[in-house]
Amino acid sequence: MQLIRIVGVVFFLAFLTPFIDKRLGKISGYLYALLPALLFTLLLKQLPDIIDRHFIIQSIDWFPLLHVHLSFYLDGLSLLFALLITGMGTLVFIYSGYYMQHYPMRGRFYFYILLFMGAMLGLVLANNLITLFLFWEITSFSSFLLIGFNHERPEARAAALQALLITGFGGLAMLAGFVLLGNVAGSYELTDLLQDGAVVKGSKMYMPLVLLILAGAFTKSAQFPFHFWLPGAMEAPTPVSAYLHSATMVKAGIYLLARLQPILGGTDLWQFSLGLAGAMTMLVGAYFAFTQFDLKKILAYTTISALGMLVLLVGIGTELAITAMVIFLIVHSLYKGALFMIAGAIDKTVGTRDIRHLGGMWPVMPVAAVATFLTLFSMAGLPPFLGFIGKEVIYDAKVQAPEIAVYLAILAVAANIFMVAVAFLFGHGVFFGKKKDPPKIPREPAIPLLIGPVVLSVTSLFMGIYPAILTQPLVLPAIDAVNASPVKLHIQLWHGLNLVFLLSVITVTLGLTLFFFRKPATKALRKFNQRYFKIEFADLFRKLVESFLSFTKRHTEVVQHGYHRFYLMLIFIVSSLLVWYQIYHTRGWGFEANWEEVPFYLIGISLLIITAALGAVFTRSRLVAIILLGVIGYAMAFIFILYGAVDVAITLILVETLVLVLFVMVVYHLPSYMPKYSRPTSRIRDGIIALVFGGFMTALVLKAEFIKISPPISDYFLKEAFTKGHGRNIVNVILVDFRGLDTMGETVVLMIAAIGVFSLLKLKPKKKKEE
């Protein structure tokens, strides 16, 4: 199987969307679902090979000198992610087929989301770090486009920009980290790097490169303190939230951490950073989820919490923790994707997703209610769902974690208590309790909107009931890949009555208690939040961006002031100083002037030019300036004749006459005198600059006279002009023959100038509207 084709075909379809959407219209979404479904089955077929450790490595040279290749790698971990991406993708496309059918820019939506899917597949399949980075950036970019999809809304635009800035910043830091890593290990290929873990950990650059890479992973996976872009990203249409911002893209950071765990992991720095960020994120997310009103915001914060949990588990890094991480990854994708789809379905059918306007809807939408509750049980970690196994393994991992087991267990239990409470809050708030009056009359959501949640919740159920058959084959190769060694593990639903089970019971009990006291609890917490968490991260970030922008604006106004003469002045001053320095440095000050050989007529002509130039500078009459300019031109023609340049002299006289005529013609329309705009001081300043500049040009001519680097090419022209060019006027032969192309370019320039002159004269300016 060619892995590059799997990625390529998605991009290919993405670029076909404009045509497909035009032809097929509303049903196009369902058809797009066929592609991820096909890819899902193709990938699933690889599973037996991967279990037997027949990994696929494919590489195409891209920039071989820079060690950048389009190389791809399929092992347990990438296969698991690829299956998640294509599997969820299938359901999301079916869902979007209905959800997006009346959106005005539907085609664009499918383009963006297919672009994302291709990039995400590329990201998890890439074997080369630079290639991985490229796909990583495309996911950030397509996420930006999707969050801002409803671009008429200022909130959506702001949220999109915020997400892009944060993930983009992280991505760049990550690239720097990758380059360091590549330099240390001598290769960007993951398969090579996996062998070089010890070298990397021993190098001096280990700490900077880890911190840089973590910046990328943490921003992408919404870790504290970068978590705030994710709730903002809920501005995106719900299929996007279900796909990008719960199941796939935000897990890219987790993927990266898990992928690099064998290379970078196991050190104090790694465990401490991941543990701290993960634990903070887990608690912050769970806590804030409890006090939200918007269904999607609730889910966003629980997603943040789950992502924190995953990072924490990677940080612990024991075999058990990795097992827990992989299982929880699947658990979370299944239930969170389903819940987002349900939130969107409710929003679509009822017209609101504010939990305060929802309630008592289970009799009118029984299917949605059942699917929701199956999913929520998995989220709350109740048996017999996969979520239960996930939570059990997590507790197990934490209880058995080295040294800090107690604290971790307490943290995990605390976060999970909130999770349980939130799960019940969500389900109860929507389907039970008093009936409210939402904008639209509640009814069962359309079938395409329910396919996703039903499939996902049933999957979750069966994976919980038959862990050995369904879960183990999927999970083991992935754990294998992260541990970089084969594991023997038996996943089962029932572990018996032990400490871990006790913790589960405590969690559920306390969670339910919190749920029963939800009214006073949420009220108190909201009050608490209002008092102590007044400043939101998103606001802080916005202020930071704004102050940065105003700083750069002030800064730019200093450098880019818009006065042409100060730009020119800077150029003149800098070039004068540099050239003066260079003249002094290489040649010294002295030079020999031989005045005796200068013929008297040349002195006369030169004095004429100098006088005319000074006159033209200081006169206030335009006409005088123009006449003096003419004098200079004709005098120069005389110099040219003196030194045998007949053609030049003729041309110069012609040109000079034409310029004079033109100038007089133009000046006729302008005021007849030249006002003095500048102050005396600035005129003295400019005079000094002019003299310094002119002086170095003179010095340059005098010094350059003695430089002979190589024999002049003129000798060739002198010799060959007649024999090869068949002309007696050597200058002419050079122009039309030896350097004929130059002359053609010159004529083109003249033509363009002529067209410009003609159009400027011919086209009348638009009359200003009367005010």
Place this chain on the structure above:
Amino acid sequence: MEIILAIVIGVLYAAGVYLLLRRSIVKLILGLIFFSHATNLLVFLAGSLSKVSPPFVQEGQKVAQASVADPLPQALVLTSLVIGFGITAFALVLIYRFYQSSGTVDFDQLKED
């Protein structure tokens, strides 16, 4: 021999720089013309000035005599003259239109609009 021409070049450049730094758009163009004059002379001086007969191949001969002037700077200056003319012409018409539409020949007033 070149010392006097070197001074001429210096003066032309100085005049050009001074005029380019003025606020009036007419002076800007005068400065531009000065600059191109100075540069033409500079390029011309790059060849040797010791031989002064025009670069022709005499009738009946196949190779130019040794006393003819260097043809290459001449060819370069010719090209530059013509292009300089094109630029000047365009700039002149431009200031004409500029004055017509803005009513001023002062750059700074234009900026404040």
